[in-house]
Amino acid sequence: MKIKITSKTHVQPNKPILGKKQFHLTTFDLPYLAFYYNQKFLLYKFENLLDLEESTFQNNVVGKLKDGLGSVLEDFYQLAGKLAKDEEGVFRVEYDAEDEEINGVEFSVAEAADVSVDDLTAEDGTAQFKELVPYNGILNLEGLSRPLLAVQVTKLKDGLAMGLAFNHAVLDGTATWHFMCSWAEICRGAQTISTQPFLDRAKARDTRVKLDLASPKDPNASSNGDATAEPPQLVEKVFKFSDSAIHTIKSRANSAVPPDNGSKPFSTFQSLTSHIWRHVTLARGLKPEDITVFTVFADCRRRVDPPMPEEYFGNMIQAVFTGTAAGMLAAHGPEFGASVVQKAIVAHNARVVDARNEEWEKSPKIFQFKDAGVNCVAVGSSPRFRVYEVDFGWGKPETVRSGSNNRFNGMMYLYPGKAGGVSIDVEITLEAHVMEKLEKSKEFLLVEEEENGSKLTNGNGHGHGHANGNGFV
DSSP states (O other), rough: OEEEEEEEEEEOOOSSSOOOEEEOOOTTGGGGGSSEHHHHHHHHOOGGGGOOOOHHHHHIIHHHHHHHHHHHTTSGGGGGEEEEEEEEEEEEEEEOOOOOOOOOEEEEEEEEEEEHHHHSSSSSSSGGGGGGOTTTTTTGGGGGSSSSEEEEEESSSSSEEEEEEEEEETTOHHHHHHHHHHHHHHHOSSSSSSOOBBOOOOGTTOOOBBBBOOOOOTTTTTTTTTTTTTOOOOOEEEEEEOOOHHHHHHHHHTSSTTSOOOOOOHHHHHHHHHHHHHHHHHHHOOOOTOOEEEEEEEEETTSSSSOOOOTBBBBOEEEEEEEEEHHHHHHHHOOHHHHHHHHHHHHOOOOHHHHHHHHHHHHHOOGGGGGGGGEEEEEEOOOTTOOOOOOOOSSOOOOEEEEETOOOOTTEEEEEEETTTTOOOEEEEHHHHHHHHHTTHHHHHHHHHTTTOOOOOOOSSSOOSSSOOOOOO
């Protein structure tokens, strides 16, 4: 793939933000300092984009994006700032228009004239668009000296690729997509954004935590400390579960539960993720006594007491862990795994959130991927995020993906399916031989339903809104 970077600039808020703004990172933020930047990739179709005069492209596309970005940064100015540490080793995000070391958002423009939209959607892996997303392999801690947001806009043969890298120590998925929808709103002509971000991190957790974090360990580090061990060959795939497939999975999980047992019905999220957990466990060929862990990064905005507003800008996520023996998942129907997931999510209330924070503050621990658990399936992102509403004025994205950062064995990202309804796209990373078995599993893919007229893969359209109250990274 021939990619030519044609310009690299920095975007500041259009109107100066007066005074020095400082916000200490909270207990919800700090564990992610040793994760990588959180990458997103959006692909837009433009007919005859290459036929546009360069000046027209620069004015109508690049100029529009940069001006809209400058405008939305007036509200989301933390993203134009940098990470810093005070003399006690407490991390903060700060913005000061007069600080020459604060450059704003990095904005690159590139061209890949031989690459089409279809080229970038032909395969499921991230390798084909890796060069279109900035900050591959860059740790969030590097926000001490790098911008907290980097954007790369690449002009394709018949479309536009937008790669973004957000510093995950500064914001989670809910805040990320709030920012993206607000930026798009301004580009479509709005004078102001419809929903202001809530910027006061102290309201989420007002505890100063000192961290001695000069050079964090690689989050990919081996759990047994054996640096010479050959890492497993991992592959990525996107499974597209249609509206009807989701309904089938959900009804199967709920139909096995007696209606009079007093438990709440399983949500879409609980039904789908436990379906995936069970079939990944089967494909791994684990022994019946082997433990398998399910991890979900749960949004705590509505879990804490008092609740935080949905528009809170920062991280408000915690990892929720549960697990069982592989043989238990294999021996029981879909309701068993769904019940394990449901119990863990319901139990993660304000008291548990506070206790976890207090425990971490006494003995801070920086996350590594192995901390997700043994034989794990871990869930990030959420089908509730309105990713297909990120329309800058030239239509909804063709596809939305996560980049190559922060992927490990068993990690999956959920997005709403473009087809609408409750369709969901599942990006998952697994060992190659496990993925091969999963792809051949008729029960996992619901092949019988597809043969009866219900398709797993879906067509065009977009959708959001799911019957569960849980938000995820």
